[in-house]
C-alpha cells in the first residue's frame with residue numbers, strides 16, 4: 001500500500017465517525033455519501049489544502065519534526081489531517097460549498113473571511129511559511 005492509500009484508508013474511518021445527520025444531512029444523505037465525497041475531493045485536491053496548496057504529508061512531516069504545533073480536542077488532534085471547511089458558512093455542509101483545508105488555514109480563516117479572499121491573500125503566504133519551515137534545517 002502506498003503512503004497515500006494508507007493515509008486515505010485511515011482518513012475514511014475518521015471522517016465517517018464525524019458524520020452527523022444534523023450537521024451534514026442537508027448536503028449528504030448518509031455517512032457513505034459523506035465519506036465518498038471526502039475521498040473524491042482529497043484526490044481531486046491531490047492531498048493538498050485548498051487554501052495554501054500544501055500537501056498534508058509535508059504538514060505531517062513538519063509536525064513530526066516539531067516545527068508545527070497541533071491542538072488536542074475532544075475527538076482527537078487538529079493538525080495532521082485535512083478538515084472539511086465550508087467556503088460560505090451560512091450555506092452549510094454541501095458538496096458544492098465544502099473544500100478540504102489544513103487545520104492552520106481553517107483555524108485562521110475562521111468564519112471571518114470570505115474563502116476566495118482568504119485563498120488569494122493568505123493562502124500563498126502560508127505556503128511560503130511552510131516552505132520556509134521545510135527548508136530551515
Ligand SMILES: [Zn+2]
Pocket residue numbers: 049050051052053054101102103104105106126
Ligand atoms: Zn492550508
